Amino acid sequence: MMGLLTNLRDSISRVTDRLFASEEPKRIGIYGPPNAGKTTLANRIARDWTGDAIGPESHVPHETRRARRKEDVSIERNGKSVSIDIVDTPGVTTKVDYKEFLDHDMEKDDAIRRSREATEGVAEAMHWLREDVDGVIYVLDSSTDPFTQVNTMLIGIIESRELPVLIFANKTDLEDSDVQRVADAFPDHETVPLSALEGNNMDEVYDKIAEYFG
Template sequence: MNMIKRFKVSFSKIFNKLFKKKGACIGIYGPPNAGKTTLSNRILRDWVGSEETMGSVSHIAHETRHAKRRNGVTIETNGHTISLDIVDTPGLATKIDFHDFMEQGMSDVESKKRSKEATEGVIEAVKWLDDLDGVILVMDSTENPYTQVNVTVIGNMEARNLPLLIVANKVDLPDADPGVIKEAFPQHPMVPVSALEGVGMDSFYEALAKQFG
């Protein structure tokens, strides 16, 4: 190999190492208790290791109050391989009332602390939008999708020209109706899953690769 060829090969390796785009940073968004952390944990369980989780889950809203990021999640599906950085964000809400936490058995002091942290979490989740390459919007398929949170998130994504994948979660429940979500937002791809039971995850990973790969 002559000097010029050796230089080209060396320069190419250095260029790829320094400037090659790494995995896209994808945020998992949605209202409280839609199953964002459950989905995050399922992704890590499937592709990283059975012992690793993104966070704990609870029937009480706003269990996740700080964004958590897991870098370098490699997903192989349908002949394609993609590498993603996953960000599990706090639940978005238009109103956070400490009395709601008191109704779940928390003390007055604990409820006010939880309410403050949840509010800060919403602000943090919104700020993360500036650093993302795309969004997975998780909706509860047993709930009405025409909520202010869902409409606001989708409008924000469209304004930022960020790719969006809607996940209709909790299809294992008897009153689930993911078709309503599809009808509500037909302009975006949607995949029905049960992140808890692992139902529909193969289709989810295929949609993930297609949307963010």
């Protein structure tokens, strides 16, 4: 309930911002499947440009079960400043099963609750995609197969909304990382390789963010 009120309040303030500010920060949603490294990336960006983190990172899927945002992140590129709001969203998936959390030393009750919250989070993230984002950073674990139903569907939705989108092939530090496979999966979009965890290739990441969302 509080989350909804916050959402509504934010939406209202956003409308007001639109009315009075000539150039408000673009709201960039960080989307992707669970465990792609979305929060790690969001924290990397937020720490680099504001000094604060956005939320806890974890190897357990669905650590992020509510969208979190960092407003007015100013990124300096080529003497210009680009301001964006970063929205870190829960990993989008078509199935949530508490049993997958049992492997992570979790009690059944906690796993079921986490599963429920994750499902709510996906619903919220999908709702936001429709109404609340101006651009999308789509994060993929480049060591896994990018040809999934979720990826295809989400990219399709993003394309249908004609939102600017960047594909981030994350986890290039992993041995199995295959950036080309990601690029081949989404040939209509620009793919940027990076390791958000190690901070590799972040210069290009910020160049592209400024270019696409500035």
